[in-house]
Amino acid sequence: MNRILIKNAKIVNEGTIFEGDVLIEDDLIVEIAESISAKSSQCKIIDAEGNYLIPGAIDDQVHFREPGLTYKGDIESESKAAIAGGITSYIEQPNTVPNAVTQEILEEKYQIAAEKSYANYSFMMGATNDNLEEVLKTNPKNVAGIKIFLGSSTGNMLVDNEATLEKIFSSTPMLIAVHCEDETTIKNNLEKYKEEFGEDVPVTVHHLIRSEEACYISSSKAIALAKKTGARLHIFHLSTAKEMDLFTNKIPLEDKKITAEVCIHHLWFTNDDYATKGNLIKWNPAVKTANDRKVLWEALLDDRIDVIATDHAPHTLEEKKLPYLKAPSGGPLVQHAVVAMFEAYHQGKISIEKIVEKMCHNPAKIFKIEKRGFIKEGYYADLVIINSGLPWSVKKENILSKCGWSPFEGFTFKSRITHTFVNGQLVYTAFKVKEIRAGKRLLFDR
Template structure:
């Protein structure tokens, strides 16, 4: 039996911050109390020294690029970066090669993760215009959910047949997570700017090509269809203020049928940053105006937005530095998401309790993940210790992504992750990865 005791912690959990100790036996949280004494010499003790302990972050949207796109990233490299950033569980997307649109492809990804993942894992099954038969074979108790691209992105998994969409929404009990951008609007906008600039369109025009209108048309249609069919809908990566008005904060999360997510980059950057960051902050949906960013923050804090995630989607620097029409959208974020949000805490934009709610508790509630996302006795011991006053700067030497770059390069953060504990074991300590692949497959209470 392995026993770990965390002493002198400020524990952030379920809307409270309190001082205490945490006893871990094997994979699980055994006891949480104001003071716990080691009962034998075999207990490993971590003195938190008054630093904060939070539940392990659950990231409900990542692209780890395996199989098929492993020159950009793979499950091993990106899960290492995740645990260095305090993310202990992730849900990975289906736009790999081959796409995760068959049971065979899904099982292959589970096999890869079981052998190589440093963090806990699950995958989303991908919907297409012609794979309903495969969708119906998926066991909702074994898979995080279904992902539909209602706007084209990396992997070209666009679902654009209205009859197929309604059939999918009507036929599955799985949570349907959607990327919402109206393709016709995007292509129309793109043609306007291509006529003026050719393929070398200024990056600052990206949010006008993948526009507010494109996002709103698609999001509102998806919500209308969910209401019509009774489907359980989760709208990924909101990027506009107008979309936030489509959601409610009047219902407890566990009872919501329609939920939403915002990503780090849409809260951190605005269109003003294109001048210095260029295509490094080219995402789909696009980073938009400062006003949109303010509205997203407001909706996150008042409960209309339920979950905060990364949409971690790495590409090589060579790929990203191409001209506009060739530069792919997406960027790496898992290593720096939590510290970016702690920077917002330092600026008094959000409380520690709210960060934990949106990044730890709510993903567990929304996806009905078993025994994770909270600091509770009997739950898996997924924990993160953060020092809020230990500054560091992001640079090439400390970036763990396989692609080797970050949109936060050169950024000085006030806080850092000092320890990550996964299933009761220390997997990251003082800037060092402990070389054990201890990630477990997530299970769901459904």
């Protein structure tokens, strides 16, 4: 039996922080108490020394690039980066190559992850204009949800047929996650800036091309359709102040039919950073203004926004160095997301309890993930120890994503993850990932 005792931790769970011990047996948490004694010499003891013990973060939106785009990243490399960053479970998106738009292709991704993933995994089923029959075959017990791109993406994944969209919304009982940007608005804005700059459009206008209006038009339509059909809607990577008026904090999360996510980059960067970071912070939806960032923070703290995620989407540095119009959108974030939020804690922007609520508890609740996202007896031992006073700098040599770069390169974080456990296995310690593929397929209580 695998038996590990974590002692003297500041345990963060369900809005409280208390000092105590946690006992792990095999893959489960079996006891949580103020003091637990090791009843066997076979029990490995880890002294957390007053550091924070949090549930492993659950990232509800990543792009790990396998199959088909593995020169950018793959399930092995990116799941390693995730556990080094305190993310023990991830939900990956369908715009790989081929797109995961049939049950057969979707299941192939699960088979790859079963062999290669260091973290727990689930994969979204992708919707297109013409695969409703396949979408409706999706098993709600072992697939996270349905993903719809309402803005352009890889391959044939833009769903722009309104009749098809309404059929998907009204036919599936599963959670529908959406990327909301209005394609017509973006195309019109792009033409305007091409007229001004020719082919040499600067990245500094990215947020004006993929504009506030493009986001609001699309997200407001998706919400109206969800209300009309009764669909369970989750809106990914919100980026504008205007969209925050579409969400409510008046009802408990468990009763919400429409939920919202914000990503690390929209909480961290603003359009002023394009001048120094360039295409490294080119994302879709775009990083927008300081006011947008301010209002996103307000909505996160007052519970209009329910989840913090990454939208981790690596590209090679060579691709990112291309001119703006040719450089792809997206960047690596899983390794630095939790410590970035702890940085915000040090800045007085958010409590540690609220970080855990938005990165651990709420993703588990929204997706109805079985026995994860909390530090509770009987739950899987997905746990992370964080030293909030152990500074470290992001450098090329300590970046684990295959792409080998980070928008945080050169930044010194005040906090560092010292231990990560996945299903009771100590998979990250001494700032190194162990060669233990402990990840399991996520199951859903629905």
